[in-house]
Amino acid sequence: MQLFIDTADIEAIKKANAMGFISGVTTNPSLIAKEGKDFHATIKEIASIVDGPISAEVLADDAEGMVEQGKVLAALDPHVVVKIPMTGEGMKAVAALHKLGIRTNVTLVFSANQALLAARAGASFVSPFVGRVEDIGWDGIALIETISDMFRIHGIETKIIAASIRKPQHIMQCALAGADIATCPFKVLEAALHHPLTDAGIARFKADWEKSGLKE
Numbered sequence: 001m002q003l004f005i006d007t008a009d010i011e012a013i014k015k016a017n018a019m020g021f022i023s024g025v026t027t028n029p030s031l032i033a034k035e036g037k038d039f040h041a042t043i044k045e046i047a048s049i050v051d052g053p054i055s056a057e058v059l060a061d062d063a064e065g066m067v068e069q070g071k072v073l074a075a076l077d078p079h080v081v082v083k084i085p086m087t088g089e090g091m092k093a094v095a096a097l098h099k100l101g102i103r104t105n106v107t108l109v110f111s112a113n114q115a116l117l118a119a120r121a122g123a124s125f126v127s128p129f130v131g132r133v134e135d136i137g138w139d140g141i142a143l144i145e146t147i148s149d150m151f152r153i154h155g156i157e158t159k160i161i162a163a164s165i166r167k168p169q170h171i172m173q174c175a176l177a178g179a180d181i182a183t184c185p186f187k188v189l190e191a192a193l194h195h196p197l198t199d200a201g202i203a204r205f206k207a208d209w210e211k212s213g214l215k216e
C-alpha cells in the first residue's frame with residue numbers, strides 16, 4: 001500500500017516529501033479553502049514538489065461543467081488527477097474524461113456498489129471515506145475490504161484510495177484490508193512515525209555512550 005498526503009498545506013507536503021514515504025497528494029475544496037491561496041497556483045506548486053498523482057477536485061455540479069473544469073485542471077500538470085464526486089453527473093464526467101485520456105479519482109464513495117459503478121465508468125481511483133463512514137456508526141475498514149475483494153475477484157484495475165483517515169491504526173487496517181493507497185493528514189503520518197519506545201531507546205543509547213567516555 002502506498003501513502004499519499006491529504007492536504008493543500010505546502011509546508012506539510014514539503015516535510016512529508018522530504019521523509020520519502022509519500023507517493024502522491026490528495027486535496028479537496030475544504031483543504032484548498034483552508035489555505036486561502038489561489039487554487040490552480042497551489043496545485044501547480046504541489047506538483048512541483050511531489051512526483052506522483054495530485055488529486056484536484058472540480059466544483060461544478062453538472063457533467064459538462066465538470067469536464068470543462070477537469071480539462072483545465074489536467075492541463076496544469078501531467079501529475080494532476082481530476083477528482084469527481086460520486087453522482088450521476090459525476091459518472092458522465094468520468095466517462096467523458098476517460099475517453100480523453102484524463103485520469104479521475106471518484107470521491108465521496110461510501111458503499112461498495114458506488115465503487116463498482118465508478119470503476120466501470122472509467123475511474124482510475126476511487127476514494128472510500130473510512131472516517132466519515134465510522135462517524136455514522138458503520139465499519140469503514142470492512143468497506144475497504146469489500147471493495148478490495150470485489151475488485152480482485154473481477155480483475156478491476158481501478159486503485160482504491162482509503163480516504164478520511166483519522167488515526168494511525170487506520171493506516172495499518174487499510175493496508176491489511178487491501179487498499180492500494182491510504183491518503184493521510186500530516187498529523188496522522190506524524191503520529192504513525194513516532195513511538196515513545198523509539199524516543200526512550202535513543203535517549204538510553206546516548207546516555208550509555210556518554211557514560212562510557214568513548215570517542216566516535
Ligand code: E4P
Pocket residue numbers: 006026027028107127129131132163164165183
Ligand atoms: C479525500 O480525498 C478527502 O480529501 C479526505 O480524505 C476527507 O477526509 P475528512 O473526512 O477527514 O475530511
